[in-house]
Amino acid sequence: MIAFALTDALVTLGAGVGIWRIWRARRDGAVRMVRLGLAFMGLAALAGAVRFASGQVDAMAEIHSLASSFAAAAGLGLIAVAVVMKGLDLHPAPAL
Numbered sequence: 790m791i792a793f794a795l796t797d798a799l800v801t802l803g804a805g806v807g808i809w810r811i812w813r814a815r816r817d818g819a820v821r822m823v824r825l826g827l828a829f830m831g832l833a834a835l836a837g838a839v840r841f842a843s844g845q846v847d848a849m850a851e852i853h854s855l856a857s858s859f860a861a862a863a864g865l866g867l868i869a870v871a872v873v874m875k876g877l878d879l880h881p882a883p884a885l
């Protein structure tokens with residue numbers, strides 16, 4: 790189970806680094822969607838890392854499953870929409 794905890798921890802770290810690297814472009818609407826999508830992915834991976842590292846594999850299975858399903862649906866959807874917006878050169882309203 791330690792391999793699962795390590796891979797989820799690496800996904801969490803990768804999402805955090807991704808958010809940090811694109812932070813300076815925070816006024817761009819598409820980048821905001823990417824950051825939010827990465828945050829969802831990172832939180833789901835964090836739930837998995839805690840689940841496997843703590844040994845509560847059965848107790849946290851439902852929480853991790855719900856977080857992963859939400860991250861897959863909402864997080865990847867936000868990232869995909871942001872990529873399409875950048876490709877089509879669409880500009881959403883800037884952040885306030």
